[in-house]
Amino acid sequence: MEIYLVGGAVRDRLLGQPAGDRDHVVVGETQASMEAAGFRAIGRDFPVFLHPRTQEEHALARTERKSGRGYRGFVVDADPSVTLEQDLGRRDFTINAIAEAPDGTLIDPYGGARDIEARVLRHVGDAFSEDPLRVLRAARFMARFAPLGFTVADETMALMRGMVEAGELETLTPERVWQELSRALASARPSAFLRTLHDCGALAVVLPEVDALYGVPQRAEFHPEVDTGVHIELVVDMAARLAPGDAVIGFAALTHDLGKALTPTDKLPRHVGHEHAGLAPLDALCARLKVPAVQRELAIVACREHLNVHRIAELRDATLHDLIARCDGFRKPARIDELALVCECDKRGRLGSANDAYPQAGILRRAHAAAIAINARDIVADGITGPAIGDALRTARIAAIAAARQAG
Numbered sequence: 001m002e003i004y005l006v007g008g009a010v011r012d013r014l015l016g017q018p019a020g021d022r023d024h025v026v027v028g029e030t031q032a033s034m035e036a037a038g039f040r041a042i043g044r045d046f047p048v049f050l051h052p053r054t055q056e057e058h059a060l061a062r063t064e065r066k067s068g069r070g071y072r073g074f075v076v077d078a079d080p081s082v083t084l085e086q087d088l089g090r091r092d093f094t095i096n097a098i099a100e101a102p103d104g105t106l107i108d109p110y111g112g113a114r115d116i117e118a119r120v121l122r123h124v125g126d127a128f129s130e131d132p133l134r135v136l137r138a139a140r141f142m143a144r145f146a147p148l149g150f151t152v153a154d155e156t157m158a159l160m161r162g163m164v165e166a167g168e169l170e171t172l173t174p175e176r177v178w179q180e181l182s183r184a185l186a187s188a189r190p191s192a193f194l195r196t197l198h199d200c201g202a203l204a205v206v207l208p209e210v211d212a213l214y215g216v217p218q219r220a221e222f223h224p225e226v227d228t229g230v231h232i233e234l235v236v237d238m239a240a241r242l243a244p245g246d247a248v249i250g251f252a253a254l255t256h257d258l259g260k261a262l263t264p265t266d267k268l269p270r271h272v273g274h275e276h277a278g279l280a281p282l283d284a285l286c287a288r289l290k291v292p293a294v295q296r297e298l299a300i301v302a303c304r305e306h307l308n309v310h311r312i313a314e315l316r317d318a319t320l321h322d323l324i325a326r327c328d329g330f331r332k333p334a335r336i337d338e339l340a341l342v343c344e345c346d347k348r349g350r351l352g353s354a355n356d357a358y359p360q361a362g363i364l365r366r367a368h369a370a371a372i373a374i375n376a377r378d379i380v381a382d383g384i385t386g387p388a389i390g391d392a393l394r395t396a397r398i399a400a401i402a403a404a405r406q407a408g
Helices: 008-015 031-036 084-089 112-118 126-130 133-148 154-165 174-185 190-200 228-242 247-255 258-262 279-289 293-310 317-326 334-348 359-372 376-381 388-407
Strands: 002-006 023-027 048-050 057-060 063-066 074-077
Touching: 002 008, 002 084, 008 112, 023 084, 031 057, 063 084, 126 154, 133 154, 133 174, 133 190, 154 190, 174 190, 174 228, 174 247, 174 279, 190 228, 228 247, 228 334, 247 293, 247 334, 258 279, 279 293, 293 317, 293 334, 293 359, 317 359, 317 388, 334 359, 359 388, 376 388
Parallel strands: 023 057
Antiparallel strands: 002 023, 048 057, 063 074
């Protein structure tokens, strides 16, 4: 049986990166012959099998022919006559179109190893333009590989712009957009995802609420980077630094300033009330992409409260208590730590501020810890009953916050 290791496993080894899933291509076989050899069929859209011993995925060599719009409009041909080179030729990027034989020999008909050496993300062929999902994949690969020095080839960027202009990205489902976005936010440099999509025009299609932030000025004394879109890039990268791999923190960092795109031009560069103005576009974005509740809830809290956390030293003890309660911090304690982290990303995600201290996070966490240590059982034990329990609990928690702030 003619079997080759392909795709990410080969690419990552050449990059010196940790190995992920090992995928294989099998040439010259059929579904019947694979099953006769003990492989178990699992593919729904094309013939994929699990190895009887290693459980690694093995796919029959195949070609694809465009049959309709979008990323689903393909007819797959997995005839035994399909060659390895033909299979590699249908792949997205040259760095993913490299195969390795069992003896370690590389089969690289499209120059993927050369592009890895040059740190260039380049499409394999014109068939790239038939699948709009590849535009998002290009951006997501940049979120992962930009720290290694990768850039998108000029001809690939031009092809992506043409796909956007042709309306191909409008066929993408919300689920696939969210899948690529959440994976990018959990990558090392999410800003490269945003920048790649913005530069080819795709961000305005898939994330118009974020794209609208580019070119919106902010006050230079607070935001030396001035451009709100650039600020968001810095914030999501700070989230990747402080909470690596956490797309929940990343999404809240991405969306906390959406309201700045709605500031009237005669009010710029000030953005009074942007935290509340941002709730409507955030709700629209979450509804359209079917964002999971855990990401949506933190994003709403961070959008609404980030300015309050920044000025926490000015808040009265009762106001701080009510902020914690408004964020559901007594029922969901982790929420407050997450909010503190997103606000720190916002404050340090500014030009020249990456290593600044953010004492507000410590104040919020200490106040929350002191307040949550007081519970209703303590109040009942003092003989208080009925509706008075809630009032007494609030009073006790405010006192605990006051003591914690004085001690801190």
